[in-house]
Amino acid sequence: MTDLSDFLVTKRWPAQNPDILQVYAFGTPNGRKVPIALEEMGIKYEYHSTGGLSDDIMRSPEFLSVSPNNKIPAILDPNGPDGAPITLFESGAILQYLAEKSGKFAGSTASEKFTVYQWLMWQMAGQGPMFGQLGFFYKFAGASMEDPTARNRYIGEGKRILNVLNTQLEGRDWVAGDYSIADMAIAPWLKTLEFYEAKDVLEYGNYKNVVAYEQRFYDRPAVQRGVEVTV
Ligand SMILES: N[C@@H](CCC(=O)N[C@@H](CS)C(=O)NCC(=O)O)C(=O)O
Known part of the structure; x- marks a missing residue:
């Protein structure tokens, strides 16, 4: 089993299954993009609701460790592209990452x-x-x-x-x-x-x-x- 304990975000939002991609989001249009993409691509993930967008959540050290711009969504993928975990924020960058990871939904040429x-x-x-x-x-x-x-x-x-x-x-x-x-x-x-x-x-x-x-x-x-x- 992957050990994600070095990632501060997991102290506030513990990973039940650290072998799969972790999503940190909330029910907003930017937040929904990532679970929608993961469902479309068939990539397994664990969803963590931040529980809101207030400063005490968005500017907490745990959340800033994955999203220094203090906004959802963010991800922590234990199976990153270079054989190591990767964290990402900005929904557009996350979608590009997921399209490359899955080989789907970003054209074929x-x-x-x-x-x-x-x-x-x-x-x-x-x-x-x-x-x-x-x-x-x-x-x-x-x-x-x-x-x-x-x-x-x-x-x-x-x-x-x-x-x-x-x-x-x-x-x-x-x-x-x-x-x-x-x-x-x-x-x-x-x-x-x-x-x-x-x-x-x-x-x-x-x-x-x-x-x-x-x-x-x-x-x-x-x-x-x-x-x-x-x-
Ligand atoms: N460009 C960013 C925008 C993200 C964004 O604006 N997220 C909002 C919710 S939809 C947020 O987290 N707001 C909290 C705040 O501004 O403190 C992205 O697409 O990921």
């Missing part, structure tokens, strides 16, 4: 792989951060601001991003050719617009390809299992 990575980067640098700010300024603390500049900016960005995705999905089931880690990153953030109560203000129903894509994604049994796990 170099060109296909870079197309998948392109859309993954689009999600990480564009859709995720912009939708996150939309949530802040439309539903959460920023919603009480009288000056509508920030709110309108992120509503505008939200619509622009939905339009980009809708256009890319014209005549396609998935964003980058075959179903891929890019879809596993993008689609959970569409569902989150419901939690932000922002679908109406974005006129979500107008983006017909996006609406069908979200449904197609959540119809997948592995996606449903990944969502269920991520509490």
